[in-house]
Amino acid sequence: MxxxxxxxxxxxxxxxxxxxxxxLRLREYFKKKSFKPGDPLPKEMELxxxxxxxxxxxxEALSRLRMLGMIETRxxxxxxxxxxxxxxxxxxxxxxxxxxxxxxQDLFELRLVLEMGLADLLFLRKTDKDILQLEKIARDEGxxxxxxxxxxxxxxxxxxxxxxxxxxxxxRFQVMLLPVFGYVTTMEKEEYKIGKVNHVDLVEILKTGTKxxxxxxxxxxxxxxxxxxxxx
Amino acid sequence: MxxxxxxxxxxxxxxxxxxxxxxLRLREYFKKKSFKPGDPLPKEMELxxxxxxxxxxxxEALSRLRMLGMIETRxxxxxxxxxxxxxxxxxxxxxxxxxxxxxxQDLFELRLVLEMGLADLLFLRKTDKDILQLEKIARDEGxxxxxxxxxxxxxxxxxxxxxxxxxxxxxRFQVMLLPVFGYVTTMEKEEYKIGKVNHVDLVEILKTGTKxxxxxxxxxxxxxxxxxxxxx
Numbered sequence: 001m002x003x004x005x006x007x008x009x010x011x012x013x014x015x016x017x018x019x020x021x022x023x024l025r026l027r028e029y030f031k032k033k034s035f036k037p038g039d040p041l042p043k044e045m046e047l048x049x050x051x052x053x054x055x056x057x058x059x060e061a062l063s064r065l066r067m068l069g070m071i072e073t074r075x076x077x078x079x080x081x082x083x084x085x086x087x088x089x090x091x092x093x094x095x096x097x098x099x100x101x102x103x104x105q106d107l108f109e110l111r112l113v114l115e116m117g118l119a120d121l122l123f124l125r126k127t128d129k130d131i132l133q134l135e136k137i138a139r140d141e142g143x144x145x146x147x148x149x150x151x152x153x154x155x156x157x158x159x160x161x162x163x164x165x166x167x168x169x170x171x172r173f174q175v176m177l178l179p180v181f182g183y184v185t186t187m188e189k190e191e192y193k194i195g196k197v198n199h200v201d202l203v204e205i206l207k208t209g210t211k212x213x214x215x216x217x218x219x220x221x222x223x224x225x226x227x228x229x230x231x232x
Numbered sequence: 233m234x235x236x237x238x239x240x241x242x243x244x245x246x247x248x249x250x251x252x253x254x255x256l257r258l259r260e261y262f263k264k265k266s267f268k269p270g271d272p273l274p275k276e277m278e279l280x281x282x283x284x285x286x287x288x289x290x291x292e293a294l295s296r297l298r299m300l301g302m303i304e305t306r307x308x309x310x311x312x313x314x315x316x317x318x319x320x321x322x323x324x325x326x327x328x329x330x331x332x333x334x335x336x337q338d339l340f341e342l343r344l345v346l347e348m349g350l351a352d353l354l355f356l357r358k359t360d361k362d363i364l365q366l367e368k369i370a371r372d373e374g375x376x377x378x379x380x381x382x383x384x385x386x387x388x389x390x391x392x393x394x395x396x397x398x399x400x401x402x403x404r405f406q407v408m409l410l411p412v413f414g415y416v417t418t419m420e421k422e423e424y425k426i427g428k429v430n431h432v433d434l435v436e437i438l439k440t441g442t443k444x445x446x447x448x449x450x451x452x453x454x455x456x457x458x459x460x461x462x463x464x
Contacts, residue, residue, distance in 0.1 A: 019295050027324070037330055056288060060295040063251050067296045068325050083332050086339070089321035092259070093300050098269055100315050106401035107318070109353060113402065117349020120451065121341060124462055169338035170345065215447060219352065230356055 018053055022061035025051065027070075030081060041071060041079040087172050094176050096183035108184040111177045112225055114170070115158065116218060121165040123211045130164045131206055138199035151182065157199045185225075195223040250285055254293035257283065259302075262313060273303060273311040319404050326408050328415035340416040343409045344457055346402070347390065348450060353397040355443045362396045363438055370431035383414065389431045417457075427455040 026047075035041075042050070047058050062079070065071045069084035096104060137160055141153045155178060162171040197220035205217045219226070258279075267273075274282070279290045294311070297303045301316035328336060369392055373385040387410060394403040429452035437449045451458070 017295075017298070020299075023299065031327065031329075034329065037332075056291065059288065060292055063249075063292040064296050064299045066249070067252075067255065067299075068321065070325065070330070081330065083330060084325040086322065086325050086331060086335055089300060089325070090318065093302065093316040093318050093321070095263065097263075097266065098302070098313065098315060099318060100269075103318055103401055106399050109397075109399050110402055110405070113346055113349035113353060113397075113399075115349070116352055117345035117347070120348055120458060121345060121461075124458070165341075165345075167338045167341050167345075169335055170342055173342070212444070212448075216444075226352060226356070229353075 018057040019060035019064070022047075022051060022053060022057055023064050026061055026065060030070075035081045037081055037083045039081045040077065041081060043078060087169065087176065090173075091176050094180060096180050099180070104180055104184055107177055107180045108225075109229065111174065111181050112222060112229075114174060114177075115222060116215065118161065118165050118170070119211050119214045119218065121167060121170075122161065122206070123214070125166045126164050126206060130160075131203065134160050134164070134206070135200075135203045138203050141199060153199070195221045197221045250289040251292035251296070254283060254285060254289055255296050258293055258297060262302075267313045269313055269315045271313045272309065273313060275310060319401065319408065323408050326412060328412050331412070336412055336416055339409055339412045340457075341461065343406065343413050344454060344461075346406060346409075347454060348447065350393065350397050350402070351443050351447045351450065353399060353402075354393065354438070355446070357398045358396050358438060362392075363435065366392050366396070366438070367432075367435045370435050373431060385431070427453045429453045 044058055048055050051058065062071065069082055069088055071079055072082040073079050137156050162174045197217045202217055202221060205214045276290055280287050283290065294303065301314055301320055303311050304314040305311050369388050394406045429449045434449055434453060437446045
C-alpha cells in the first residue's frame with residue numbers, strides 16, 4: 001500500500017518510447033485534420049523539424065504506420081494516407097503459441113458466437129448454386145476418415161457457410177480463428193466429438209427448413225463444444 | 233492482356249521494404265524456434281550481423297513488433313518475446329474515415345452477427361445480479377430522449393449484454409465496432425428505427441423466456457437493420 005501511495009503521489013513516468021509517442025501524435029494529427037485515403041502527407045524531414053525528434057524516430061513511427069497499411073509511398077507522389085487492411089495486423093498476432101490462455105478461450109467462444117449468429121445473413125443471401133456446392137462438400141466427406149481429413153472437411157464446410165454470407169471480412173476473420181480453434185480443442189484433449197446434427201443434415205435444413213430450424217440445427221452440431229463450456 | 237503476360241513472364245519485383253522483409257524473417261524465426269512469451273531474444277547487434285542489414289532496418293522491424301506487443305524490453309534482461317494484445321492493433325486502424333465502404337458494411341454486419349450469436353453464452357452465464365443491472369439500464373432509458381441519449385443507452389444496454397457473456401475479448405471487440413456501427417447508420421441517413429421488441433422486452437425474455445425466445449426477440453429488436461440489408 002505504501003508503494004501504491006508513493007506511486008500515486010509521484011505519478012508514474014511514462015515508459016513509452018519516442019516512437020510510441022510520435023506514432024500516436026501522427027495518428028491524432030491525421031484524425032484532427034480529417035485526412036482521407038489518397039491525401040498527401042508531410043515529408044519525413046518536415047515531420048522531423050515539426051516534432052523536434054531525430055530522423056530515426058520519425059522513420060520508426062512511419063514504418064509502423066506503413067505496417068498497419070495506414071500510409072504508403074508512391075513514386076513521384078511521396079507519402080499518402082492509405083486504406084488500412086483492418087484484419088492485416090490481427091493476422092500477425094493470432095499465434096496460439098504466444099496468446100495467453102484466457103484470450104485463447106475467448107477467441108474459441110467468439111468463433112462459436114459467429115457460427116451461431118450467421119444464420120440471418122445466410123438465409124438472406126444463400127443461392128441454389130451455393131447450396132449445391134455446400135452439399136457436394138458435405139457428401140464428399142465420408143464418415144470414417146482420419147482426423148486430419150475430418151478437420152479439413154470441417155474447414156471446407158464451415159468456410160463455405162461463411163462465404164455464403166457474402167461478407168468477406170467475416171470469412172477472412174473465421175479463417176484466422178481456425179488455428180486458435182484447432183489449438184484449443186487439441187489442448188482440451190477432447191475427442192473430436194460431433195453433435196447429433198451433421199453437415200449433411202445442415203444442408204438439408206438450408207434447403208427445406210426455416211432460419212429457426214437452422215439455428216437449432218447449428219446448436220446441435222456445435223453442442224459438444226457448448227457442453228464443454230458448461231462443464232467448466 | 234499484353235501487359236499482363238509481360239508481367240507474368242518477367243515476374244513482378246517485390247516492393248517490400250527492407251523493414252518488411254526483416255519483420256517477416258523475425259516472425260518466422262520465432263515460430264520456427266517455438267519461442268514462448270518470456271523467452272529472451274537475440275540482441276539487436278546480433279540480429280544486424282546475422283541478417284546482414286543496417287542497424288536502422290533492424291530497429292524499424294523491432295519497433296513494429298514492439299507496437300504489436302510481440303516483444304518488450306526489460307531492464308537488465310534485454311528483449312523478450314511478449315504476449316501481444318490481439319485486439320490492440322485492430323483498434324488502431326478501426327477508423328471509419330479511412331476504411332473503405334465495403335469493409336465498413338462488412339463490419340456493420342459483423343456486429344449484427346455477434347449480437348444474434350451471443351444468446352447461447354448469455355444463457356450459460358447470466359446471473360440474477362446481471363439481470364437486475366440490465367433491467368436498471370433499460371428502465372432508466374425513458375422513451376422520449378434525444379438521439380444522443382438514445383445512442384448512449386444503446387451502448388450501455390448492448391455493452392452490458394456482451395459483458396454478461398463473460399467474454400472479455402468479445403466485449404472489447406464490440407466496443408471497437410461501435411463507431412463503425414454509428415457511422416454506417418448515420419451514413420444511411422436512416423432514422424434511428426427501433427424494432428417491435430425494445431430493451432425492456434429483452435430483459436423480460438432473459439428473466440422468464442427461453443434461449444429461443446431471446447434469439448427471436450433480438451431479431452425483432454434488430455429487424456430495421458436486417459430489413460435495410462434485405463433492401464440493398
